[in-house]
Amino acid sequence: MAFDSINEFFNMGGYGFYVWLSYGFTALLLVLLTINSKGKDKRIFKQINKRIKREEKLKQVAKRNASVKQNAQSDQKVV
Amino acid sequence: MTPTTPVLLSADKLTCIREDRLLFDELSFVVRGGDIIQIEGANGTGKTSLLRILAGLSQPYSGEVLYKDQVIKHCDDEYKADLLFIGHLAGIKGEMSSEENLAFYLKMHGLDASKAEATLDEVNLFGFEDAMASNLSAGQHRRIALARLWQSQNKIWILDEPFTAIDKAGVKKLEQLMLKHTQNGGAVILTTHQDLSLNSNDFSKIILEHQFF
Amino acid sequence: MWKWLHPYANPEVSYHFTGKLIPWFAIISAILLTVGLGMGLLYSPADYQQGNSVRIFYLHVPAAMLSMGLYLGMAIAGLTALVWQMKLAESSIAALAPVGATFTAIALLTGAAWGKPMWGAWWVWDARLTSELILLFLYFGVMALQNAFEDKALAGKAASILALVGVINLPIIHYSVEWWNTLHQGATVSKFEKPSMSIDMLRPFLLSLFGFAFLAGTLVCMRFRAEIIERNSMRPWVKALAKEHN
Amino acid sequence: MQLSYRRAFSTILKRDLVIAFRHRDDILNPILFFIIVVSLFPLGVGPAANTLMKIAPGVIWVAALLSTLLSLERLFKHDYNDGSLEQLLLMPCPTFVLVLAKITAHWLITGLPLIIIAPFLGVLLNLHQDSYVALMLSLLLGTPVLSLLGAIGVALTVGLKKGGVLLSLLVLPLYIPVLIFATGAIDAASMNLPYNGHLAIIAALFFGSLTLAPFAVGSALKVSTN
């Protein structure tokens, strides 16, 4: 153990401010980056799900249009 | 259209994705000397994207474009020497006159730039040769660009909506030019909104549809 | 080598593979960092010249080494992406840049906090400091360029070119600034044959270096996976995954 | 049919020069900017002749850097917007010929006027009398490097709607070595020290960027026109 008391440990031989500043900054930046990295794939999955839903709708519209067209054509044939 | 003419350009399983939308998937076809190919499809089906991929301006998501059986990336300069592409944007500089604009492109293709003035007549721009292009309309810009076709020695023409800027007589004239070009062994790939008035056995169609996935 | 690499060039395989790596990397890095930084803070001796401020060393030097290493990795990925058209390499550039930028920022901030008591200045325009600052700008450039393109495939290609240009310029910038003004001490740990560092200090340093490296690995893997699914969002396997996350 | 590289180069160069001369604002604005930025410094730091003499090399060079940056967008932006850029990329000549021609035109339009105007600004800033030759030589060798490296940045950002700020973020860090050695040369000259070492390094930077930039610009343009 390099320090005799807890006070001495925090004081760091007079360099406490600089040492703890460094450790604080490092911890802060790394925690922020970790949170950001962890959430990233969830955000993207959310986007993809949204798009899948949108496409489902488009597909239905396209189907409906197609069947309307077919009906119209068969009507014409009858006439 | 006889299948014996040599293959100029072939698309090999082209897939195109633009901003998360699948435009076309594994599209393959060949273009032979003598072909006129019209690419058809509603807005947003990727007609322009396909033309740009064929011209080598865009890269497909997967698949290759082959020129005389070589991937175009590897024979870039030969392909460019044989290609004439006219896209949505005419590529005409407002700071130069119409004649200078045309002459520049002719010169870059190693053609006789002094024919520029006479060629402008073919696209109804006679008398406009000294006008600064910035004073001309967008339609006139496209006509300057199209004028290159009359001098072109390039085998493959790729034209994106070439008829939008010209009147009916002009369309006829351009169609005849295309026919003449294909009779000399060239090929034309184009998109157009109106139907071609050519004989149906003079050209073929590739139809793009909306893709769902 | 290419045959061996081939399966990992498949996005789905690498997605699952990196997924398996993440917990291991995270655990290893947590252990190494706890032991290394704990030893560094509590047990390692104070330096004969710099006293206890030398404990910043265990953060500063690993961060600086990683900032350079990650940039080099990014440039190699850029080269792979451009020459062999490997799309996964583009994803890895996107994943590496923010992590590298963070470590660069850490190196700069801890360096400032160390420089103030030791040199008497928070910041000096020294070669290493200046090139580290420019490294941060280069990282920011890659990230900004990446975000500026809507199309992810184009973004990847543009970022590859920039990463490569940057890696050519970095040594040029470094040497020009070095010639211009130099104060920073020589490299310490590169002299492995005879480390000019006592073993009591070297041990916590190496532990924290590897700890930070594994942490960087964990973070890069996380971001890499996110990039893969973003770029392959139209693939059925990604859609199936997305449904699971619904 | 393929043109010889030299014909292709000169045809494109001529075209760009004609366009620039018919659009004189584009030439004049960066020069005016250069002059204004330089003349702001005496107002900002005070007119003391000694202070000005000390900061003159740095000020002139930083102003040259910024005015080059300002003029860079024009290198490909207009051509991109009106479709000429894709046509140029499809011309039957290698891309590096096109890129070199365009960069040469850019330097002739922006770099050369800077060199001509710089000594007058040196007078305004009370530049040391022994430094003028070094100033001219450093600009002569250094401004082409600015055009070459800047072209990489523009080529990467030309397709983006908001490329301007991004461009400076990408390009300015790359300019640092030129700035250091150029101002170093002028400083050394003012102390009557030899400065051919500085110039040799700028020359090395010039040849390095001359060989590598065309390829980087070429592949960046392909990305941007995609």
Place this chain on the structure above:
Amino acid sequence: MNPRRKKRLAIVSSVLIGAAAVAGFSLYALNENFDLFFTPTEVVNGKADSGIMPVVGQRIRVGGMVVVGSVKRDSESLKVAFKLKDSGSETITIKYEKILPDLFREGQGIVAQGILTSNDTLEASEVLAKHDEEYMPKEIADAMGKEHKKPTY
């Protein structure tokens, strides 16, 4: 020549010429001495290889070791003067009027930047302590007699 081979030839030869030019100019530059960094001996006698001497009034950087016993502090202000030496015999005087860094001590290597006021006096605007690349606990340093490290300039 077919266009592809012509292009390849053009690329390869221009890259080679470019690389040769870069290498040539860099080598030439490395042989030129253009550093404004001097040691005390060089300030007095000029640089050994080129004979370049700083002129009075010039802004330079001087690096060396603080001569033991030479530090004189003014009791009322921050003014401090000390002598600087290197492995050679000459010393110069540094004058400074700001707070010195913690690492500043006699025998320590420092870099001072400032204006030369006479041929052996420097008015420093900045004094920076240069610490070496050795890290060790105090006990070992004492045992090795590290306090009087030989100058590395």
